[in-house]
Amino acid sequence: MEVPDQGAMEILDNSDDSNDQGPVGQGNYQVQPGDCMASIAHQYGFTWQTLWNLPANAELKRQRQPNLLLPGDYVTIPAIRLREESRPTDQLHKFQVVGQSCRLRLRFLDDKKQPRTGVAYVLTIDGKTTRGTLDGAGSLNVPIPADASQGSILLQTGPDPEIYPLNLGHLDPDSSPTGIRGRLNNMGFSCASDGNWDADLQAAIKRFQIANDIPPTGELDDQTRQALKEGHQS
């Protein structure tokens, strides 16, 4: 696989961004919406661990999680090196590609924060459909292709099934306003998916605080951030 020469690309280093709300990292690849390390690595023929552990990606590793990147972050992707393996002819040899699958982990709660145990679901990922039942924690945990980008899940809840379109890989870090928005929306506190720290986001935070018996300030204080993290689990 051909990889652009790193030296010819624009380098951005946001390591001094102490508030951790903007893009970070350096390198020749700019993270796009829907990217995570696994999908980027899959695209360029690496394992995600190979890229993640590169010294050039140390800043990214310090400020991000491998599956929660912010669009605009930079990743260093080295040129791919051909690896030759000598094997005798006229024999059968097995080669295994490692580390290229991902998993989709979803948990469903009702409006009293109780798990929606035993609900049958139909999951469609990039056109492929699987069926199952939510486990005792109201969860599912299924393998998905690393480059899967779109999906939906239908909960068979009687005459009015619930359908949730899924934007895979689009959950941003919780240090960003879009990351907070995504988590609030997933947990039923509607706000625009894009935008900064504006009144719309404050209103959703306030609704979340009221629902969680936190003083409704509309500000993302430590207690609120922790409750959001615990509620969303990521």
Place this chain on the structure above:
Amino acid sequence: MAEVGRNVPNTIAKAPITFAMIELADSADCNARKSQWLSYGFKDVTPKFSGRSTVPSLNGSMVAPGRDMLKEMASVAADWYMISGHHGALYESDYDRFNTADGAMDVRRITNEEEYCGFFNEAYHESYWEHAARDHHDAVDLPGTPANSIYLRTTDAAPAAIASHDQGNPVFDSTSWAPAPKGIIISACNTLAYRSARKTWSGYFPNAVIIGPISRIVTGTWVSSAVASAQATNESFWRDPQSVLDQAGMCEQLEKQLTAGFPRTGRIGLIYKTTLYQPDGSSVPADSAL
């Protein structure tokens, strides 16, 4: 659209549906609706006062601290509000301004032209509101002014100076960044009969569902009963009424169901996206004369 991460836990949950209530008079209707909403699993976010479990009333002994509660109402960001009390012209003697040529009371002119209207508590029936006039609005000089008078204007027309008492209406607090409620249920006579009140409601809340009487009512429980009996008011409706009522014909259907559950001696209306839906099946711009 759920934005989810790969290889990380994600939670998709339903937020509780929240409600808050303002009660200015008899609390039977509010308590009935509160019990019903609680039985649905909704969350009561009405500011608590003195640890009471019943709907806070601004009537009688709860009036003074109730004013503090009113200010808090603006910030609780409830999905649904219920407002209950007496509603009418600021001073009943103002009705004389809209008499016909032969001196008879012209009700149509009153509802279409009277701008100084709002909510009152029981003091409305205790001489102050009914006998004073806008030309004598200095309450300090009014004999027999009840100490617990409450007036919450529902129009922008009534100037602050015309009512001596605090008339801040938390629902019309345009300076608050609290999100607009999904719906407002009004339990008071003639609330949606006044053109100016309809104009204000629909102006402040162009996307909210607003349900209220457009006639006198004998009891506020009429409204609660009508709403409770409407089949359209299922969980989907309470959670996201806009997505339900944006469908063709749903406003008309809801209005029909509300009317069917309302006594024939009264009329109940529905305002949604600046349109008033009436019991006879017609609909008009909310700010138009009837």
